[in-house]
Amino acid sequence: MTTVALAVTDGMLHFELSLAYEVFGSAPAGTPGPWYDVTVCGPSAVRVGRFRLEPDRGLDHLRRVDTVIVPGWADVDQPPPTELVDAVRAAHQAGARVASLCTGAFVLAAAGLLDGLRATTHWAHTEDLAARHPQVIVDPGVLYVDNGSVLTSAGKAAAMDLCLHLVRLDHGSSVANAVARRLVVPPHRDGGQAQYVTTPVPAPDHHPLADLFPWVLRRLDQPLTVEDLARQARMSSRNLGRHFKAATGTTPLQWLLTQRIRHAQELLETTGEGIDTIAAATGMGTATTLRRHFNRTVGVPPDTYRRTFRARADSIPHVSEQHHRETDTC
Template sequence: MSSVALAVTDGMLHFELSVAYEVFGAAPAGVAVPWYDVAVCGTDAVRVGRFRLEPDHGLDRLRHVDTVIVPGWADIDEEPPAALVDAVRAAHEAGARVASLCTGAFVLAAAGLLDGRRATTHWAHTEALAARHPEVEVDPDVLYVDNGSVLTSAGKAAALDLCLHLVRLDHGSSVANAVARRLVVPPHRAGGQAQFVATPVPARDDHPLAALFPWVIERLDHPLTVEDLARRARMSSRNLGRHFRAATGTTPLQWLLTQRIRRAQELLETTDDSVDSIAAATGMGTATTLRRHFNRTVGVPPDTYRRTFRARSRPVPDGSRPSHRADGHRPAAPVG
């Protein structure tokens, strides 16, 4: 069982804290994998929005967990509490994976964990983060950034995207998708997607693409083209592209490729099908095509992904922790 600590302090943003607890606090129904042991850690009772929260443990607990989540807090004009900064730094030095949600990035930056690294936070505060910490490469245009042992996200919905990304790293796409279904949210938004998209997902049944997305997902084994999608949506290819960009932040072809790769990941995780069979089932046509796109998108070939995922999915002895390389990154793992 992997352990997760939510590091809290006065003025913590309750939405981001709630998102993390909702994702890691309970396994979705029907998922037979060891779930996370979650602890809320702080120095004393803290104010979260209008609520008073009593932490389960002190901040010293952070040094003994696998993953530390640092939600954002409201007053970024103030320096983050020194006790929290020191505890987060010590946790990372002890081998923990550390992730910030929204303005929690200011804590990671104060701890020196973002020096020389690419990072993000809520778009409204990226300029402040860059000005206060010029040694950090602040990217204002992405949902989240994964540096291996250090991860940062933009605000609100992007915090949920990063939490699902962590579940995907730990347990694979099918389990992350089960969590997303429980929360009634899209199973995957790539970290490189723009923070500000007018309509991140079709929010209404009468959205022009509302019926198209599930239709495509059910037909990923077909050699679909942009013209096929436009015809199904009853609009021109140009109009389809415009609606797609507004709804997903990307093009129809890139979105379609992403869905094919996700399906391939699920099949590699859950079946013993050959790469040729998976290529056919995902509409890639040939194993060569699948390997090329998979390697470019995921970073490893399909066979390596399957071996790595299954190795990571084996139960580990109680008290053991995921190994980390000397540079702070974990061994090659499925990426989302």
């Protein structure tokens, strides 16, 4: 993911645009290998906040890059420009990874990229996003959501969290941490477990899997299989897979692994239990298995995670992911 395009038109928020350019525009000292080639794409000169900006290339260039960043959209009461929506959709169809910052999610939703997926935006606008695009599973309580090729962030400072997450995916935790140090920001924010693990939320009550999610979460210490989940849901394994994909954007086994990792994080943060005990409580079996999956998913070993978050949890009130809210505004 070496080429990054910032998609702009009149009405973009300058904070998110500047933040993304700062993260992707220059490599931290000592970074091995190539860094990002950043381009600003828009239709001729545009007005971003109170500034006039001359883009490097037109919006059609979005189809030629690896990653497209859509900054916050100022007037969410108005539909985003059709030319921007079409260009973002075409870029995704061409294989680009597309990420929105703050209210840029309205652009992605208008392009149809969030249909059937979990997404977020600034908490002050989540109800508007859900009402305008009912096919989007809007989660107002997380800093950002990673659906693979489509990512969305909450408001303002959460844009930094998502940009650092993208750097971490592309270059690893040490490089992302170096970027964070250069910008004098934490590489991970307190209370934001979604910064580490993408956790699809249970579907609405009317969904066929509505009763299955809590059933699984009560049995994370048990060796569950796809057949076990299908039997509990009273459907075939193939049908279960289709419903899981539609509801969470992932497979039953990947969703289950994500829940085990998330539970391990909670135990590491809130208890002094040993790694072997936590491995058993999360259905991982052995400490070796837990460490392998945890390190691959979170980016740090369980012991490092515990030292970081237990120290912080001992000094400040614990805020769960489910009740975490951004307090800044667009």
